[in-house]
Amino acid sequence: MxxxxxxxxxxxxxxxxxxxxxxxxxxxxxxxxxxxxxxxxxxxxxxxxxxxxxxxxxxxxxxxxxxxxxxxxxxxxxxxxxxxxxxxxxxxxxxxxHELGVDPGLVKDGVEAHLQVLLAEQIERLGDGYELWRREYMTAIGPVDILARDAGGATVAVEIKRRGEIDGVEQLTRYLELLNRDPRIAPVTGVFAAQEIKPQARTLAEDRGIRCVVLDYDEMRGIDSGHARLF
Amino acid sequence: MxxxxxxxxxxxxxxxxxxxxxxxxxxxxxxxxxxxxxxxxxxxxxxxxxxxxxxxxxxxxxxxxxxxxxxxxxxxxxxxxxxxxxxxxxxxxxxxxHELGVDPGLVKDGVEAHLQVLLAEQIERLGDGYELWRREYMTAIGPVDILARDAGGATVAVEIKRRGEIDGVEQLTRYLELLNRDPRIAPVTGVFAAQEIKPQARTLAEDRGIRCVVLDYDEMRGIDSGHARLF
DNA sequence: TGTTGGATGTCGTGA
DNA sequence: TCACGACGTCCAACA
Missing domain, CATH: 2.70.180.20 (Protein Yojf; Chain: A;)
Structure with a gap:
């Protein structure tokens, strides 16, 4: 160099x-x-x-x-x-x-993936009576992060982002359109879950009947790692 | 810095x-x-x-x-x-x-734009009897670089690239589909013009009935600047 | 090896 | 300021 x-x-x-x-x-x-x-x-x-x-x-x-x-x-x-x-x-x-040598390279931690694991474990954060149904549910246009059932047994599709922006809402909207065409799982409602949700994204989501949920990553990790203290 | x-x-x-x-x-x-x-x-x-x-x-x-x-x-x-x-x-x-000061910034020469001007001036490079009709002809999906008329009066849409690759052929194909739906100008044929055309792009273009023309930038510039010597 | 979709994209432009 | 599209996109997974 x-x-x-x-x-x-x-x-x-x-x-x-x-x-x-x-x-x-x-x-x-x-x-x-x-x-x-x-x-x-x-x-x-x-x-x-x-x-x-x-x-x-x-x-x-x-x-x-x-x-x-x-x-x-x-x-x-x-x-x-x-x-x-x-x-x-x-x-x-x-x-x-300067002699630098070969770099060991970047390690990406994948917070979004971790958030998905945590929310799957703590699906009740979406509401009482919620139950996890599927993770990474594959569709023709890509995997839906989480499919859950609410207290009444209705299907809920969850899109998880670290930062909730407009394109995440669009993505979830596409999934919802597709899923709602499948009589085996329709009707499907949507939840947009992120550590932080931008006002524009929230407005768009709510306009489309998609519920927004802000996730507290540190709190979710805490509950996860300190699981024992719940008992 | x-x-x-x-x-x-x-x-x-x-x-x-x-x-x-x-x-x-x-x-x-x-x-x-x-x-x-x-x-x-x-x-x-x-x-x-x-x-x-x-x-x-x-x-x-x-x-x-x-x-x-x-x-x-x-x-x-x-x-x-x-x-x-x-x-x-x-x-x-x-x-x-180090003190660098504010950089004067990049100047992009826009060879593609220049190629378009030159080809518009030298439209006969596409064939005898060709005449320029429009430049930057606006459509709903973007501007067509050049519209010309061939010797028989038929419309020809020209897409110009510095390097002709597959996405340029796709772009021209979309224009042709759109233009051919307009009864005032249909039927429209396509010409894909570039300084260099990749084999894949040529294959795709010819498969779709689009003619490929390789442009010699230096020669076109030479004719342009040395216009006088033609007389 | 070509192809495809994502990106801590970045960057311009027009509304 | 913000949404949209292009980019010398780059990049890695995948067929």
């Missing part, structure tokens, strides 16, 4: 053509030949980049380039698509290399 | 929970409080990150953290969603700050 802070301009040609005017930027050169061009702002997406596998080549500027202040030209080419990124380096402010 | 190379572990809690085990990594701290955690590989997406606007706070480790080798704890919190990223810094290998 090489980190360079330099005043440079950048040109990319691939799926589209793009140009970055002369300015100071951070250039991250990775071991696989890839390069990222970052400014001091924006999100994690670089201003411009070349993804691996790529070849990196540094060369001397020609006369015309040198006359406008270019001291070095970097040509980065994608090995498969041929996309090219050309960095015209003017002034280098810092340049360092 | 602060660049730190450090051996660290990282924990994120937001839409999901994620953990990065202890390893050497590059940490990019931006002026807006955002942070990127990069390894020496992968694409432009960091292993973990916090997007702006965010607050950054460095603090001393507690006894337990210190006992496992943590020398500093960074807490990065998203100002709106409350998502948090915690970096447990063990050993710092490099640490530097």
């Amino acid at each position: 090489r980190l360079v802070v330099a005043t440079c301009s950048v040109d990319y040609a691939g799926r589209l053509s793009a140009h970055l005017p002369l300015a100071p930027r951070v250039l991250m050169l990775k071991a696989d030949g890839s390069i990222l061009v970052h400014s001091d702002g924006g999100s994690y997406k670089p201003l411009n980049w070349m993804s691996p596998p790529a070849t990196f080549e540094a060369s001397e500027p020609d006369e015309e380039q040198r006359s406008v202040g270019v001291t070095e030209v970097w040509t980065v080419k994608h090995k498969k698509t041929g996309d090219s990124l050309i960095v015209s380096v003017h002034e280098v402010h810092a340049d360092s290399s | 602060r660049l730190v190379v450090a051996t660290c572990s990282v924990d994120y809690a937001g839409r999901l929970s994620a953990h990065l085990p202890l390893a050497p990594r590059v940490l990019m701290l931006k002026a807006d409080g955002s942070i990127l955690v990069h390894s020496d590989g992968g694409s432009y997406k960091p292993l973990n990150w916090m997007s702006p606007p965010a607050t950054f706070e460095a603090s001393e480790p507690d006894e337990e953290q210190r006992s496992v080798g943590v020398t500093e704890v960074w807490t990065v919190k998203h100002k709106k969603t409350g998502d948090s990223l915690i970096v447990s810094v063990h050993e710092v290998h490099a640490d530097s700050s």
Whole structure:
């Protein structure tokens, strides 16, 4: 990994053509030949980049380039698509290399999956007399997180999200439409359960007769791990 | 912009929970409080990150953290969603700050748009007797790049891409279906024009009776700019 | 190896 | 500010 802070301009040609005017930027050169061009702002997406596998080549500027202040030209080419990124380096402010080794990689904890397990165990949180019927009930358009029966024996479809937003309501709505076409389980009502439900999502859900339930993750975990103290 | 190379572990809690085990990594701290955690590989997406606007706070480790080798704890919190990223810094290998200023930003050249202008000017590239009828012809599902008339006066819908892939053929197919329902312009045939057409896209297009035309961008530009020499 | 659907998507644009 | 669609989407599971 090489980190360079330099005043440079950048040109990319691939799926589209793009140009970055002369300015100071951070250039991250990775071991696989890839390069990222970052400014001091924006999100994690670089201003411009070349993804691996790529070849990196540094060369001397020609006369015309040198006359406008270019001291070095970097040509980065994608090995498969041929996309090219050309960095015209003017002034280098810092340049360092570091040995990082192979990263052990990200571990995703899957809170949504955990919430589903917990709610399946604590289905009474939806109301007295509720009973778990199915988890991950498969339909033609995907699995319904939980199917339950309410105190009266009616079917309830539950969609679980960490953060309840509008697309989650849409998803549940699609499931409800489908499930209600199946005479074996219709009529089905919906419950939208999440740690946090956005006002827009709540409005949409309630407008469609879907009940919203806010789940307290820490409390549910507490009851789960400290199961003994209930007795 | 602060660049730190450090051996660290990282924990994120937001839409999901994620953990990065202890390893050497590059940490990019931006002026807006955002942070990127990069390894020496992968694409432009960091292993973990916090997007702006965010607050950054460095603090001393507690006894337990210190006992496992943590020398500093960074807490990065998203100002709106409350998502948090915690970096447990063990050993710092490099640490530097740089003043970059505001970046002038990316200029996209829009080769596809230019190709469309050029093809509109040089519509005879599709065949003798072709005449331009409309550009960016608006439909309910989006604008058709070019509508032309062939030598026999029949309508031709043209979809232009820099790289012709399968989704471009699908797009043109949708336009053709729609246009052919309009008795004022039906029947409409399709032309898929691109600098480069992938074999799969060509197969699909031809199977649907769509003609494929490969455009030579440099040649079209040459004819355009050197218009005078034709006379 | 191609295909498909999700993403801590991100990013623009128009209402 | 917010919903919608495109993206140099990227990415991983799956056929």
